[in-house]
Amino acid sequence: MTDEARSGRLVYLGSVADRLFKDRREAGRVLAGLLERYRDRVDVVVLGLPRGGAPVAYEVARALHAPLDLFLVRKLGVPGHDELA
Template sequence: MDTTYRNRAEAGTVLADRLDSLAGRSDVTVLGLVRGGVPVAAAVADRLGAPLDVLVVRKLGLPAVPELAFGAVGPGGLRVLNEEIADRLDPDEVDEVVRAETVELERRERRYREGRPPLRLDGRIGVIVDDGLATGATARAAVGVARQLGARRVVVAVPVGAPEAYALLSQTADEVVCPQRPADFGAVSRFYEDFHEVSDAEVVAALTGSG
């Protein structure tokens, strides 16, 4: 029977039990995907005794079909492209999408990283955490960004996900931890009693330990 989590914090606690092999290690950084993944990641980081950070990734959607991604942008101007798709697009269209998403990424970086150094993952194990996997597009993009930031190993951890997304992500990440992969997935929100939209203030509170 599928499990319904009370909220994202409870989901993170359950998820942390599946990551106990990483507990107490000095080379682990837990990365919450903005925004819904951050409360889950905060609970994971607390249980593992690992530092919590935030990974801001913006998908680059096709101009005509924004939900389909041809790549992503990450911190510090990092760009990860699916060349097979991007090469078929007009370069001006690509540049326009990149510009728009970079503006939003930089806004979020300023908001979340105020007083914090730029994210560095050199030689570390990056544990990318989200509240669920629907298509997995953002998580796949995040894996590429984490590798470009220097991570030597990338683990993706989510409380629930669609089987198809899990399979695709398993080809990209070094490890995918996903306790629930129901065949009739539907939507991430089905598996939470409280699935409110996470605010910028909640993200900042989790990162500063004031939440």
């Protein structure tokens, strides 16, 4: 594991942070470009959230030649706040 991975540092997205994408696949390709330094590494796994995150994660994993898996989660509800998840 790299020092960067251990430290949990975030990747600065610059002008991409405010960009609107054609679809989730395009967003994944752009994200993969920002993560290019992780291509072909044996210590990289791409995790995607089902539904909206899976298409993004697929494009990232494909571009980085990394394995892809889904990260399954459940919504945590808050009593009295039906829309909060």
